[in-house]
Amino acid sequence: DSGVTQTPKHLITATGQRVTLRCSPRSGDLSVYWYQQSLDQGLQFLIQYYNGEERAKGNILERFSAQQFPDLHSELNLSSLELGDSALYFCASSPGQGLGNQPQHFGDGTRLSIL
Amino acid sequence: GESVGLHLPTLSVQEGDNSIINCAYSNSASDYFIWYKQESGKGPQFIIDIRSNMDKRQGQRVTVLLNKTVKHLSLQIAATQPGDSAVYFCAENMGHPGRRALTFGSGTRLQVQP
Numbered sequence: 239d240s241g242v243t244q245t246p247k248h249l250i251t252a253t254g255q256r257v258t259l260r261c262s263p264r265s266g267d268l269s270v271y272w273y274q275q276s277l278d279q280g281l282q283f284l285i286q287y288y289n290g291e292e293r294a295k296g297n298i299l300e301r302f303s304a305q306q307f308p309d310l311h312s313e314l315n316l317s318s319l320e321l322g323d324s325a326l327y328f329c330a331s332s333p334g335q336g337l338g339n340q341p342q343h344f345g346d347g348t349r350l351s352i353l
Numbered sequence: 354g355e356s357v358g359l360h361l362p363t364l365s366v367q368e369g370d371n372s373i374i375n376c377a378y379s380n381s382a383s384d385y386f387i388w389y390k391q392e393s394g395k396g397p398q399f400i401i402d403i404r405s406n407m408d409k410r411q412g413q414r415v416t417v418l419l420n421k422t423v424k425h426l427s428l429q430i431a432a433t434q435p436g437d438s439a440v441y442f443c444a445e446n447m448g449h450p451g452r453r454a455l456t457f458g459s460g461t462r463l464q465v466q467p
């Protein structure tokens with residue numbers, strides 16, 4: 239058990255809809271990272287928050303957004319969903335800002351299926 | 354169900370043998386490297402890490418070797434067990450404020466034959 243909790247485990251919805259994925263980091267970790275894993279793209283970094291502030295952005299679509307709350311949990315919001323958004327979405331956390339020498343620990347992901 | 358792509362390179366070994374999984378990384382400025390193990394239906398699980406000022410690091414049954422000259426990383430698993438069957442990813446981090454995210458390799462599937 240990594241200590242990172244993601245909910246829900248599975249989500250099935252339709253095109254055009256909006257969903258919210260939730261992540262609770264490991265106790266004491268201040269950084270939260272979101273990744274997308276699809277069959278043909280591998281693990282792709284989306285966005286990082288550190289202590290409530292956005293710190294780095296990767297290949298995140300404009301239809302997607304995230305935030306980190308004062309209790310350090312994070313939410314990833316996906317809107318105007320398309321079939322291609324079907325994937326596994328992982329959250330990871332680390333103690334510091336992610337500048338290196340600290341591994342990120344991953345949750346077990348949310349599997350999003352768009353019908 | 355499957356968590357990752359079905360067309361990954363696959364390494365098949367016999368139980369008890371040693372396994373070596375290789376990874377070529379992309380950025381010569383990367384200074385921190387991690388190996389992750391991903392089992393079906395699970396998230397990537399941290400195995401071992403190494404900083405660029407080291408060539409070798411050992412853990413329990415695992416050893417990571419780093420060759421910066423050719424930008425190559427390897428994971429050695431001693432006495433491979435059926436529970437080691439999974440997809441293994443290497444990841445690199447530049448440690449630069451503008452590049453905090455991990456960049457993952459495409460993964461290798463390890464199959465352990467009993």
